[in-house]
Amino acid sequence: MKNWTNIFGFLCSLLFLIGCSEDKPLMYQEDSKVYFLKNTTETSRDSIEKSFAFDPTNVTSDTIALNFRIIGFPKDVDREIAVKVKEGSTAKLGYHFKIDNLFIPANSSNGSAELIFFRREGLKDSTVRADLLIAENENFEVGYEDVIGNSKINRVTLRFSITDLLSKPTNWQTLWQNMFGDYSNTKILFLTQQLNYTAWNVPYLFPQDQSNMINKARIAIYEYEKMNGPLMDENGNRVIIP
Amino acid sequence: MKIKFENTFIAFILGLTMYGCAKDKGNYEYQNVPKIEVNDQSIVGTIFIQQGSSLKLNPEIQLNGNNDDLSYEWFVYLNSPSASYVQDSTKISNTKNLDYIIDPNIFTIGETYKLTFKVTNNINGISSFHFYQLSISDIFTQGWMFLEDKSGKADLSMILNNGTVYHDIYSFRNSNHPIVNPKSFTISNASITDDVGPSGKKYYIVGQTDAVELDGTTMKKRFDYEYLFFSPPNIIKPSYIAWGGSSGSNVGVLLNDGHVHINMVGGFPGAKKFGAQLRSPNNGYDYALAPQHISGNSYTDTYNIIMFDTKNKRFYGVTTSALNSFDEANQNSSIFDMNNVGLDLIKLDSSNITEIRNAIMKDDGGKGYLLQFRTLRNASNPSITVGKQEIISPGIAQASDITASTLSPHLFYVNDGKLYRYEVTSNTYTIEYTLPSNEIATKIKFQKHGYGNSIPRLILSTWNGSEGKVYFFKINQTGAIESLDKTFSGFGKIIDLAYKY
Known part of the structure; x- marks a missing residue:
């Protein structure tokens, strides 16, 4: 009985003591993710259709800004983004196109890479296509998809086509x-x-x-x-x- | 004994714990400090004031029982829509009553400012505030502006509502940009937001080979003619720039080489400028519009803007992308055919009926006609053509300008030195005034609220070969001239006029 009261008294004092400890702030650590910045008011296009047919003959390449945004906090170093080309794509990386400056700059939530298209001979009578997919690397996980109403907006892939063939614009x-x-x-x-x-x-x-x-x-x-x-x-x- | 003590101890601890949950009743007392009130009944709305003039304000302070130990501060912020949110205020005085000369280093013409009067109770530190809205205007506030031809060059004069007259306004302020052979001067009747210049009314002076957009406050050139276009036309031959459409402010109309170029504004983003010339429905680009237009009443009207083609002698409904013919189903062509009028236009004007527009026209034989039409076709008015009548009134076909009363069914014009009033309903005329023998009329304009609410003014400008003159007539409620109110002289030859407000 006496033992029991002692334990009870001890527990009570312990409870009071806990009340005196410092409260540690809760900080949510979100994983870094990256996604294509598209379907926004700034970059409203969903896909890219490049036709060299409208350009003068001396034009051999075209550069398009490829915009990215991250989820999570910026960091004080440049962080590379991994992008892969979907299997079955007809546009060949390094021949039909290349991507430069593929990173999120230090202390920034946005990055702008350069997607460069080359006007190759074969494009005169054909159209090549590719889907770019965001891939996971040591810096970023794959971004997210937006659900607006009943539709889902894809922000982790980007489709483009390149041609030198004059064709009717899809719009x-x-x-x-x-x-x-x-x-x-x-x-x-x-x-x-x-x-x-x-x-x-x-x-x-x-x-x-x-x-x-x-x-x-x-x-x-x-x-x-x-x-x-x-x-x-x-x-x-x-x-x-x- | 020991057990009893321990039990008491536990009960005490428990008591303490539970006490922590008791509601704190508090023992505060709130004291109402009577607030000082600041008011100024003498000022209603915005104060319009010029640089260099004195601003005197005497706000009333009600102490409400406070001591008279107060300090005062007057300070201003720039309050234009484009002003920064983090700007500093400028203190201009620390007296009870403000007596201040508007300093051009602080106040810019055309901008609006928020003037704050701050009264602080030195004992408890509580402040009260009163706000004034200031607008720094130039001398040209409200009144009639006149475009003049002075030895072949454009100039502007203005008669303020208080009767003050200013001459040489354009030439003095734009000496490096003379405009030859002036053609037209217009002021939009509402504010235009084109994302090119600042929002506000648009002022244009048009000459034979050049035109400018003016800043309505300073009357200095804002934009060159070519800058008004997305891409300027090859031939530069302006004759008219004005704003029309619903509420007179959504469609810009520019005539160059007889062809119309359109500027459309609205809530959408991006710069709006005048585009390429419109094509006519039947004659391609072989048309020449008269430098006049008439607007509908609302954007739901069947025809928002109507203009007249002097080459093909017909009207067009003007949209932002085309000149359109009038649908046969919309008109009763037995009255007259909007698509084939066969007459020459003297004047397009409004009428005393809100929905009806007047076109005063003439034929080759020197006869004058009044054609009336609507801009809205609906079930109760299935035809836009309303009436056509020959005007039995001397010399109307030779009149340099005609104006329609918006109060009564009358037209005013001058022929052979006599000011005529033609009554549409009875097809009769009266002579209202006789000009000095050496004067010819150049422009005439009816202003419905010229002397306040529904007391109209008739403005007539004349030219005697060396000097221009302006007459202000008072119109009575039956639509006749009541009296000659004032005359003003010292003008060049008046080409056009517009009311600035």
Whole structure:
């Protein structure tokens, strides 16, 4: 009985003593992850379609910024990012393209690598594609996928295609059809030259740019026809800007 | 004994532990310190003031029982939308009443400032505040501005609402950028945000071979003509730049070489400038628009902007990407055909009915016509064409300018030295005033609220070969001229006028 009271008393005093110890702050240590910065307002594109067909013949390469962002805290050293090319990709690393500056700089949450495309002979009659995948290395784990509503936004792979073959932009139907009418190779080359415009794969245009392009295109075809008569496309149809 | 002691000890410990859970009732007392109140009933809204002029403010201080041991501070912050959030304030005085000369080193023309009056109770350190909004204006506040031709060069004069007249405004402030053969001067009736210049009303002077956008506060050139375009046209031949569309502020209209270039603004990002010229529906680029436009009332109108083609003698509905024909289903072409009017335009104007627009026109035989149309077609008004009548009033087809009353169904114009008032409904006219024999009218304009709420003013400018003159007439509620209010002289030949407010 006496023993029991002693133990009880001892436990009570111990409880009070615990109350006096310093509280250690809780810090959450998150693992470093890296992902492609895409589908944001700054870099809204989901994939890259590079066509050299709109470029002058002396252009042999094109550099595109490849933006990354990390999850976790920045560190005071440059940290390399690992990226691998998906199996079955037709674009060959080192021949069709290369990636430079593939790292997250010290004390930064963002990194911008350079994806460089080369204009190779074979691209004149074909299109090569590749999927870049973020890979795990000693610095970073693979980033994340965003779930917005019912859709999932992929931020760990990036698809691109390279060609020198003149082809219809995938967004012709959604963006350009309304402005310039039916597609033809002749029409897009004419517009590229007259509007001094090559970014045919943009996801959207502001209204003031749309109307300016339409009006410029209309007067360009008018001036052309005045000098040369109707411009005929590869299918034998007259090029018309509605 | 020992057990009893231990039991007491445990009970005591437990008691202490439980006491920790007791609610702390506290023993605080709050004392209400009566706050000093600062007020200024004499100032309502923004104070518009010029650099170098004196600002006197006498705010009332209610002590509410506090001692009269106070200290005062007056300080200002730049309060424009682009101002930094971390700027320092500038102290301008520490007296009870402010008597301050606006220092140009602190206050910039065109900017707005927040002026704070801080009263501190020296005993308890509690401060009270009162805020004023300051806008640093130039001398050109509100009134009519006139574009003049002075020996072939453009200049501006202004008659302020208080009757003060300023001449040589453009030439004095823009001596390095003369504009020859002035054509038009417009002020947008609402603020325009184009992400190119600062938001605000747009001011344009247009000459035969050049035009400029002006800063509306300083009246100095803001942008050269070519800068107004995404890519300037090959031929530089401006005739008119103005803003229209719904509420008069969403579509910029620029005429160059007779062709219209459009600037569209709205809530979307990116710089907005004038684009390439529009194509006409039937004549390609073979058209020449008159340097006038008329807007609809709201963006839901069927036609937001209507302009007239002097070459093909027809109207167009103007959109941001095209000149459009009027759909046959939208008009009753037995009244007249908007797509084939066959007359020459003298003046496009509003009317005394909000939905109806007036086009005063003439034929080759010297007859004048009034064509009326709507900008909105709906179930109750299935046709936009409203009426066409020959105007039986002397010399209207030869008038240099005509204005439509927005109060009553009348048109005003000058012919052969006489100021006529034509009544649309009865197709009759009266002579309201006779000018001195050597004066010819150059411009005429009806201002509905010229003398305050619904008391209209008629502004007439004349030229006698060497001097321009401006007449202000008061209009009565029946729409007739009540009296000649004022005349102003010393102008060049007046080409255009616009109201600045």
